[in-house]
């Protein structure tokens with residue numbers, strides 16, 4: 289039986305019973321009358337050809353409570369977009385595919401670039417941002433869930449549990465973050481979450497002194513989960529990073545905009561596995577190496593907005609403190625694995641920690657050299673005030689694409 293502890297400052301909604309999916313969904317269908325629901329799927333074209341997404345779509349096709357599905361499609365040419373329309377055409381729910389590389393959405397993006405309002409980097413953050421804009425533009429949904437398209441262990445229970453906290457009209461949550469055990473195929477995964485994020489937050493708590501934001505971040509059981517849900521009004525004011533700091537950035541924005549009692553996390557899956565990226569030991573522009581630098585910079589930036597000052601010496605002591613804590617964590621994870629009959633390769637874990645430690649210095653140096661650099665995409669409120677017809681235009685572009693390229 290799962291635990292029921294509330295160890296952090298954010299409410300945790302656990303999996304305390306094996307509640308049948310039919311019973312959860314029956315409730316969600318009732319909720320949807322008061323709070324219509326949407327799902328955002330940020331996807332790469334390559335994921336349509338992978339192992340995970342076809343199964344995800346089969347499951348979603350069975351979901352009875354969704355009012356709309358918004359798919360953000362990245363890295364697709366015209367033929368691939370046509371194929372994507374066909375692929376997602378299996379969904380019986382109302383859905384739209386945002387062809388982010390198509391001429392219509394590109395033209396809008398170019399205009400936003402001229403106003404200095406477009407995302408500066410390609411990637412998931414940009415994709416999610418346009419999907420959020422589309423949800424605001426369509427104005428049809430009140431509660432919105434978002435999850436990755438590379439989940440190998442997908443089951444529609446994940447979606448039901450993810451959206452439930454923001455869908456139940458008796459609950460007051462504005463935002464819910466998903467969590468799950470990252471154990472699959474006899475191994476403990478989640479290298480960046482386990483070996484960078486948690487030990488770095490603990491190291492920052494030691495070096496920067498008590499900080500409520502760090503306590504807040506430490507409350508999340510899986511801070512890098514790509515699954516979260518929110519009420520529609522969250523979308524107006526959120527600023528999201530376009531780099532790998534997306535998940536951390538979303539949590540930081542929730543901390544800035546809402547009281548803790550409006551936020552929660554929920555246990556959404558018994559098992560979870562996704563596509564694993566390379567550690568990328570020798571190239572800090574790719575894989576988990578780039579991810580770790582972006583995440584570390586996101587944490588430094590947020591602390592700087594809270595009045596913390598940083599210097600090379602400070603980063604050195606953060607790195608040393610991190611390193612000690614992370615090595616102790618490896619022992620903890622190892623013992624946990626052994627007791628459960630799982631595998632944990634200590635050598636690989638230490639290699640990852642050594643690289644993350646170096647990347648903390650790189651992120652720090654980068655922060656000192658470019659203190660004003662920000663990967664944040666402007667909020668939709670700001671974009672709407674600079675371009676008052678932006679929502680109508682975004683919606684029209686998507687509709688026109690659907691008309692022109694659909695079957």
Ligand SMILES: O=C(O)[C@H](O)COP(=O)(O)O
Pocket residue numbers: 470477478479480481482512513563564565
């Ligand atoms: O969640 C994480 O820590 C990263 O996405 C890496 O996950 P992995 O180690 O399971 O590939």
